[in-house]
Amino acid sequence: MLTYGRARLSKCLTRLARQAHSVRTLKEDLRWPGWELVIGIEVHAQIKSRRKLFSGGVESNSSDLTTPPNTHVVPFDAAFPGTLPRLNPRCVELGVRTAIALNAEVQNRSAFDRKHYFYADLPSGYQITQQYAPIARNGRLQLDKDDIVVRVKQLQLEQDTGKSTSYPRTRTTAIDLNRAGMGLMEIVSEPDMRSPEEAGDYVRTLQALLRSVGSSDGNMEQGSFRCDVNVSVNRVGDPPGTRCEIKNLNSVKFMMVAITCEAFRQIALLERGVPVAQETRGFNEEKAETYSLRSKEDAPDYRYMPDPNIPPLLIGSAYVNAIRERMPELPDATRERLLAQGLSQRDVEVLMDVDSGREVGFDGELGRGAVAYFDKVSRGRDPKAVVNWITHELLGQLAFRNETFRENPISVEQMGELVDLVQGGKVTGTSGKTILRHILSTRSSDLPSKIAEDLKLIASDDDSASLEKWCREAIAALPQQAEAVRQGNPNVVNKIMGHVMKASRGTAKAQDVRAMLLKLLQR
16 A cells, blocks of 8 residues: 555655646737647557568558558468467667657666557557656757747657458448558657647648658658647646547647637637547548547556566667667757758748658658759759759649659759759740749650750840841831830730740740840830
8 A cells, every 4th residue: 555655655646746847928819818729649650661560561552542452461461369479679769769859868778568449440459558667758849939848748650550441332331451560660759849839840740740750751641640639728827627638630720720620629628517538539621529438548458568478578779779879860950051052941841841841751761852852953943943953844734644752753853954944044034934844744854955955945046137036026016015115115025925935835044135225226
């Protein structure tokens, strides 16, 4: 009894210390005056490894709808008797990499537990997780928008479940175990957020961080990045109220709407004198309201127990330091570096928003994202010229074609030579855009210099006779605009220039066209 009392007292003191540490200056929200909103988030991010967490099964891409069900399953994933887990070291490495990025303390000793619950998509009847001895604790994540630090309570490794699909007409449920056993990182925040906007900023910042270190692709829409949000409300000055958990939110937008709806629901109950029940809730996107799923389980309901088949995970400081030395550039460092190169804040944000700067392959390989693409193209070139071609022309044309940056067919060499041709005056800016559209349309692997020759887009330098001919034709075709220029309105000359550029198919240099037009009109 004495031991139990001391343990309980220790937990109470720890909880009070956390509450005291989490005090923030209150900013009144006009949506709920007199009330304070307290938010904590549990993020489940799939680890980008070729193998599952405890088996030799190959991970299945949850976004690939063409993968036949139950084709990425080995006996351990289906809980066949006699099969034993074998920890995937790559998942451990990516977990440690994430912990370092979150400024968390990697634990020298962590252990795996069994979390028991009985769903059809969990064949063994329990999930292997790290409830009591996680791989990392006490991290933090800086949010730039409001200069807020969100504390990360712990990061733990665990298995994903299978996927169940219900068919109401036949009253049947199909089970797909392709996803069963895939490695997850559960990242648990402290309740440090006070508005839906702060929660959205936290999730977006965490997404960018995971992608930058290559540990997860962070795609909420495809199910590889899911959020459970804990929401409670209290009168200003009162302790936090009863929290409710909203499960499986897969969109930042809908997560913010769900938090707002749940806050209004709890406030309405408390104002009527009805206590808020601690429960797990879902979110109906069409009705924009939360609904009850089940009463909130506590730890005893899950009957946690140490997994007898998995020994403790021991991680030495030498192992952590070796990973720290190989860490890729984090988003804050990337932003500072790009700004130092003379890029505008807007250009930096555009680059970093496209796939958050990097695309992540399996085993944490960093693919060709917008920032990596810019870095390669801008070597030895004017960074401002390069970023203009990427953000204004390339991304604009991809968006027009409803294509993502991953589908970009223009190689680094092609984009680099295109910038060189325009900067060197060998092709005009208009012709450069034509070449870019040609590559996107034909998926050509030819260099822009060859395409410019084939399409006769090389800029003309000495053919003044052709230039004068085009200009005279443009003046004849646009007599009203020509007369306006003669009357002292030189701004109208831009429209006549457009006619000349079209006639020359973009090969005439704009400054030469303008000079020739003014010369002819001022006569």
